[in-house]
Amino acid sequence: IQYLSGFGNECTSEDPRCPGSLPEGQNNPQVCPYNLYAEQLSGSAFTCPRSTNKRSWLYRILPSVSHKPFESIDEGHVTHNWDEVDPDPNQLRWKPFEIPKASQKKVDFVSGLHTLCGAGDIKSNNGLAIHIFLCNTSMENRCFYNSDGDFLIGEGHTSVYFPFQRGMRFSIDVFEETRGYILEVYGVHFELPDLGPIGANGLANPRDFLIPVAWYEDRKVPSGYTVINKYQGKLFAAKQDVSPFNVVAWHGNYTPYKYNLKNFMVINSVAFDHADPSIFTVLTAKSVRPGVAIADFVIFPPRWGVADKTFRPPYYHRNCMSEFMGLIQGHYEAKQGGFLPGGGSLHSTMTPHGPDADCFEKASKAKLAPERIADGTMAFMFESSLSLAVTKWGLKASRCLDENYHKCWEPLKSHFTPNSRNPAGPN
Numbered sequence: 001i002q003y004l005s006g007f008g009n010e011c012t013s014e015d016p017r018c019p020g021s022l023p024e025g026q027n028n029p030q031v032c033p034y035n036l037y038a039e040q041l042s043g044s045a046f047t048c049p050r051s052t053n054k055r056s057w058l059y060r061i062l063p064s065v066s067h068k069p070f071e072s073i074d075e076g077h078v079t080h081n082w083d084e085v086d087p088d089p090n091q092l093r094w095k096p097f098e099i100p101k102a103s104q105k106k107v108d109f110v111s112g113l114h115t116l117c118g119a120g121d122i123k124s125n126n127g128l129a130i131h132i133f134l135c136n137t138s139m140e141n142r143c144f145y146n147s148d149g150d151f152l153i154g155e156g157h158t159s160v161y162f163p164f165q166r167g168m169r170f171s172i173d174v175f176e177e178t179r180g181y182i183l184e185v186y187g188v189h190f191e192l193p194d195l196g197p198i199g200a201n202g203l204a205n206p207r208d209f210l211i212p213v214a215w216y217e218d219r220k221v222p223s224g225y226t227v228i229n230k231y232q233g234k235l236f237a238a239k240q241d242v243s244p245f246n247v248v249a250w251h252g253n254y255t256p257y258k259y260n261l262k263n264f265m266v267i268n269s270v271a272f273d274h275a276d277p278s279i280f281t282v283l284t285a286k287s288v289r290p291g292v293a294i295a296d297f298v299i300f301p302p303r304w305g306v307a308d309k310t311f312r313p314p315y316y317h318r319n320c321m322s323e324f325m326g327l328i329q330g331h332y333e334a335k336q337g338g339f340l341p342g343g344g345s346l347h348s349t350m351t352p353h354g355p356d357a358d359c360f361e362k363a364s365k366a367k368l369a370p371e372r373i374a375d376g377t378m379a380f381m382f383e384s385s386l387s388l389a390v391t392k393w394g395l396k397a398s399r400c401l402d403e404n405y406h407k408c409w410e411p412l413k414s415h416f417t418p419n420s421r422n423p424a425g426p427n
């Protein structure tokens, strides 16, 4: 696959098998080149300001409307019911979510979707959901699209994240038992965070976002191709007799894209103190309140720790935001044990959290030489201004909730020495 690069750019692309397939100078010729159908995909209201206006023109073999009616299907475990269980402010941690064995049951991306937590309202386009997918089989003659919002999808083996924006169809192939995390935001799109005093460059650089070029298949599927749609939180399926991946040419700024987390340009403290994790924001889905996100996607990438006279791991914290964390690979610096790749944790609004007792003891005594932090590791956080509710699957059916999580802080003891200002005086 070839890619164009840039974040949110206006691009044009033609499948090289059909040169000249993009109409010249207009979007709706009476007859399109190669007798294609013109179809607009709108990712924003027509009337959005230019800076947030998103749409693409697709030139396809058949328009998307060539399908049989949608019917409700009973697959996966997606929900947007945030009242399934009573609220629970406790620190929650999940062991690695179990992937079904292919030898026992074939499960693809859609049938392996499970909603873990979320908040807000799908119908008024305000909120988010965090889903886990657990699958062992490729989607065969099936594709998926989400009417409710954008899906930011990451899986465990690569460090590549795929935001599939609202309405875009995709089909996921897997080569082994596969697990991953999805951050869904309703009604808004992910953006690059502003850089402020950092300047014009840094964090996730726009040119590292890759957009696939046009490529079509003109494939009849007599047995039926199934288009699955998540609409108002429920799954529906419609049959058609051709592949939907029939776009010969397109232009616009509303496209699928992918980003490799290894390209993240890490900025951090080079003098003293632990900077807030917002310095590691890859993408943000903004709310209408300035500086307040529906959800931020934040990573904890491999880097150098060099801060002097500093307790270097994450500080103890209570936050008005909700913090869901996952681990793609390696170990997270604040929790050496218990937080495992493929698991997760949720520290809800104002719920205390921070390094486990072991981490505190070690980091308080450590010699502060320059040190590689998180080599071979990729942890991430979905941080939201909404107060998240956990689903029945998350609390019970997944059978992965770690009942002993709170014990990692139990050994914390007072070191208070009221008569001695040990160790440091003013600098």
Ligand SMILES: O=C(O)Cc1cc(O)ccc1O
Pocket (backbone or CB within 6 Å): 275, 276, 277, 313, 314, 315, 317, 323, 334, 347, 353, 354, 381
């Ligand atoms: O480990 C966490 O919970 C996330 C986190 C990271 C950090 O560097 C500072 C604060 C914080 O809550």
Ligand SMILES: [Fe+2]
Pocket (backbone or CB within 6 Å): 317, 318, 319, 323, 347, 353
């Ligand atoms: Fe925190």
